[in-house]
Amino acid sequence: MTAPAKSNEVWALRLYVAGQTPKSITAFANLKKICEAHLAGRYTIEVVDLLQQPQLAAGDQIVAIPTLVRKLPEPLRKIVGDLSNTEQALVGLQLRPAKSGV
C-alpha cells in the first residue's frame, strides 16, 4: 500500500449529505478533524447536499449517505458512514496502510 500522502499532493474530497442530519454533521466534523491532522493545508472539501442537487447523486453512484469520495489523488475511493471510526477512515482514505492489507 502507498505510504502516507506525499507532501505536495492536493487532496480533493467531496462529502455527499442529504440535509443537515446528525449523521451528516458528525461526518463533516470527523472529516475536518482527520484532514487537519493529516493533510493540513493541501485539501479541499466540497459538500454536496443531495436534497438540493439530487441529480448529482448518479454521477458518483451515491447510494448511502453520508458518503465521502476521494476524487484526488486517484484512484477514486469511497467511504460511507459518519467517519466515527477514525482508524477505519484513515485506512479507507489510504492515509494509513491497513493492518490486514486492504
Place this chain on the structure above:
Amino acid sequence: MNKLDRQRVATTRPLPKCPTGIQGLDEVTGGGLPRGRPTLISGSAGCGKTLFAMEFLVRGATQFDEPGVFMAFEETQEELTQNVASLGFRVADLVRSGKVNIDYVRVERSEIDETGDYDLEGLFVRLGHAIDSIGARRVVLDTIESLFSGFSNLAILRAELRRLFRWLKEKGVTAVITGERGETQLTRHRLEEYVSDCVILLDHRVTDQVTTRRLRIVKYRGSAHGTNEYPFLIDETGINVLPITSLGLAHVASTERISSGVPRLDGMLGGKGYFRGSSILVTGTAGTGKSSLAAHFCRAACLRGEKCLYFAFEESPNQIVRNMRSIGVDLEPFIKKDLLHFHAIRATILGLEAHLTEFHKLVEEYKPQVVVLDPVDSLVQAGTTRDATAMLTRLIDFLKIRQITALMTNLISGGELVESSGVNISSLVDTWLLLRDVEMGGERNRAMYILKSRGMAHSNQVREFLLTDHGIELQDVYLGPDGVLTGSARQTQEFRERSSARAKLDEIERKQRDLKRKREAFEARLIALRKEFEVEVEEADRMLSQEETRDRMLQSERDEMAIKRKADPITPEHRRKTSKGEK
C-alpha cells in the same frame, strides 16, 4: 378463477389494480398488480424477471400513459435497452420522450469502505428525483438485492429496505421489485418479508430435456387470483402468460358445414360434413388411416380454395405427399398453389409453450381456414400429458376464436382404451372419429365410426374403412350373429347371401311354373268335361225327340184305327191316362 369470483371480488373489495399490459397476466391477477403497492417478482437466473419488469414499465408508458422509473442494479441503460430491443421495446425512444427513466446504480464493494453509521438516503434521493422528474407512476427495482453485496451492515440494510418499501407506498407508485430465488425461501435475502402485498414466482424448469417457463402468484393480498402455475412464453411481443381460462368460452359457433373430403363420411355426419370452426379429433391405432383422412380433408379444403396449414410432427412433407399419392390424393398441386402449407417439426425440438408460440405465429402469418395437427400425441413427448392437454386446450380455443377448423389425429396404442384420446382432449373436441382395426379370419381390416359429433344428427353405424388407390371408401359392414364382419369375411358373407337369395328366387320361379302348368291342365280337363257333358245333353235331346216322334206316330196310327173302328172320340185326359197305364 371464474367470472363469478372475479365479479364478487370486484364488488366487495375495490382494491385498485394496475394493469400490466402483459398478455394473460391481467386475467390471472384479475386486473393487474396492486396499485400503489410493491410487488415482488422472484425467480432464478434467466427466468425473465428483468424482462417482466421492463415490459411492465414499457406497457405502462405506452398503453396506460403511466411513466416509469427503472432502477437497474445489474445492467447499464445501454445493456438493458439492447436486451429488450429484440422484443420490440424501443426503450431509448421512451427515455428520450421522458416516459421512462433508467437509473443505473452501481455498488462496488471494492471501492467502498464503511466507517460508522450511514443510511441509504442517497438511493431515496435518486429514486425520488427520478420519479419526480418524469412524474412516474411505476417503479422497478432490479434487483435491489445487489445492495447486499455492496454493504456489509445488514442491520442498516434491512432497516433501510423496510423504510424504502414504506416510502414507495407513500409515494403511491406501483413498484415491481425483482429478487433472486433462494435455496429455501422465495428470495435469497428474504425480500418477501418486506414486500407482502403481492408475490409472483417465475420458474424456468427442465423436465425431460424440455424447458418450460411458468408463473405462479404466490400471494396477492386483498385479491382473489389464479393459484395455478401458468406457463408463459417470451416471444417477440414480450411475455405471454397463457391461462386456460383467459380465452373464455365466447367463441361464435358457425352453422356453415364443410366437407370432410369423403362423401360417405359427410353422409354419416348429418349429410353435410363438419361444422366450420369446429375441432375434429381422429383417433386410431397405428396404420388405421388417420393421416389419410386428414389428407382428404386438406384436399377438400384446397379444392374449395381455402388455405390449409398442416403441422406434421412425424413425417416429412415429402413423405406425406408421396404416401397420399398412393391412395390417389395428390397434394402437390395445392402446395404449388400455396393453398397447402406444411410445417414439419419434431415435437421434441421445442418446448410446449414454444410450440404454441409457433402455432400462433404461423396461423397469424398464413391465415388458414383449416389446420391439421398430425399427430397431437407426439406433443406429449415435448412435455407431460397434463401440459400437452393444457396446451392443446389453448390451441383449440385459439383456433375456434378465429373460426379455423382444426383436425387433429391422435395415435392410441393397442393396450389403451380405444375410447380414450391419450391427451385428454376428447371432451374439448366437437367431432370425434374413431378408426380401429378389426382382426378376423386372418386379416386386419379398418373400421370407422363417429363417437360423437356435436350439433348434428350423425350416423351411429360402423363402417368399413377402405384405402383404395382412388382414396378412402366407406362400406357398410356386415352385421351378423357373429358380430361385425369386414374385409373378405364380409365379402364371403355377402356372396353367401347373394347365392342363397338366388336359390330362393329359383325355387319361387319353379313353383310358379308348376302352378301355371297345373292351371293349364285343369283348364284342359274342364274343357273336355264340358264337351263330354254337351255330347250327353245332345244325346238326351235326340232320344227325347225320337220318342216324341214315335209317340206321335203311334197316336196317329191309333186315331186312324179308331176312325176305322168308329170308336168314340177320346179326350186328351183320357188319352194320357191310358198311355200311363200302358207304361
